[in-house]
Amino acid sequence: MKIVLSIQSLKYPLTGIGRYTLELAQQLAISPEVERLDYFNGDKFVPGLPERDDMETAPSAAASGLLAIKRQLARSKLVLESYRALKALRRSNPFAGHEGQLFHGPNFYVPDFPGPRTVTIHDLSVLTMPQFHPPERVMYLGKEIEISLQRTNTIITDCQAIKDEVMQRFGIAEADVFVAPLASSEAFRPREAAETIPTLARYGLQHGGYTLYTGTIEPRKNLVNLIEAYEKLPSALRAQKPLVLSGHRGWQNEAIMDRIERAQSEGWLTYLGFVPEDDLPLLFSGAYLFAFPSLYEGFGLPVLEAMASGVPVVTSNRSSLPEVGGDAAIYIEPEDVPALSRALERALVDDDWRRDAIARGFAQEQRFSWEKCAADTLTAYRATMAR
Incomplete structure (x- = not known):
């Protein structure tokens, strides 16, 4: 297989989705089924995964201030729609030479990629429980999920419960939704x-x-x-x-x-x-x-x-x-x-x-492992390519 994996979620602090993306990328890199693995970081391809030190540097006061401004701007519907249009423009043709590959968006989103596509939907809480999210997140991510589901050939979820939600809400066939459970890191173990x-x-x-x-x-x-x-x-x-x-x-x-x-x-x-x-x-x-x-x-x-x-x-x-x-x-x-x-x-x-x-x-x-998560993901990839 020839895979394009989005690694945009690999940022400080490393969230659950960031951890998932990192562990999956490391497993795919050593899989004998994966002939080629390219990393796409939002609007361009990058030569490799970011170094851990790059992800763990605490944000500076200036960066924190910029984040606050971004959050304030994100409350504007006009700004959100403008950002979405700009993002689409920037991504209009970044995939030249990758047409024969499969694109995996591990964080709810897939672009208009010229080839097979799959997306990981971790949950639908912005749609089913909007009261648990800021309105700007509901406005933006809710629409992104719906756009991504229209673009994908298959869908990956972390568990059966979310698979059931996806199928019920969007009327998607069971054969098109794959479950790839996550796992804990080897760093978590008993200690004296x-x-x-x-x-x-x-x-x-x-x-x-x-x-x-x-x-x-x-x-x-x-x-x-x-x-x-x-x-x-x-x-x-x-x-x-x-x-x-x-x-x-x-x-x-x-x-x-x-x-x-x-x-x-x-x-x-x-x-x-x-x-x-x-x-x-x-x-x-x-x-x-x-x-x-x-x-x-x-x-x-x-x-x-x-x-x-x-x-x-x-x-x-x-x-x-x-x-x-x-x-x-x-x-x-x-x-x-x-x-x-x-x-x-x-x-x-x-x-x-x-x-x-x-x-x-x-x-x-012990029933969960990142090796099994990658194997389940590869099963979804094979189905995606067959679509």
Whole structure:
């Protein structure tokens, strides 16, 4: 096969989609089925994947200011439509010489490529749950998804739940939608306290001494309910195993941050902000419990990362999460705060359940791998070329 892979999502900070793109690119590069692999970075071809140092440099104050201006401009429908038209113009003929290849857009979008095309749709939340996104994102990404689906020969999703959504919403045949589940990195594994202490000490944490959440601080993640559920735990248990939140501040986080600050002042919650990629596996390994009561996920990679780290999981019974967690997690209705609180308490104090959940978690995580993700993707590629 001769593949063109879009790598536009490989930017700092490395998001879940960025991680997926990077791992997939690395697997495709070593596949004997792939005769040629070219990287397309938005409007031009580049000779290779960006170096890690290029992706992990924290944004400067000037760059942060520019990002704020871009976000402000993005609220204008006129600006969005002008940007879309300019992008189409810039991409009008960047593919000369690549007509015989297959184009894969791993981040919702495919351009008007002169050859077979497939796209990864990670979720449809901008269409099905627009209240969880800024209006400008709904306006832009919603239209991009619909345009991409009109252009593609096949579609790839991360899980069966999103495949079902895509088929139902757009009336697409099952044979045209392929599932390629994600996987956790080898960096996520159990560790003894001696290995985690140097990192955890920088955050004021103790090995096995906290419940962890990682992810964006935004409404879709259901953090207000998580904090309220944790507050209902016995005070001695909260003091012994405080709640630790990690992740950058996302959209509409004001109410969440107010609740975080109040809990921090009471001494049973710590907000770490954005944590560098190298520190995350140690943060997972040092946790006693992982809590992820999200209202909607396209996959829910942190659940796998926790299980790979030997950490029990409490998560939602929504969207993709039961597929990812299998029989290893406690599932709750995410808007039922008392039920969430009871689940958290059981996961913290029931030693028999914890031992079983850790063993089941290891077995569940082993069902996923980036090699399998690439193999499933290649199956989609073969079907795309046959179309």
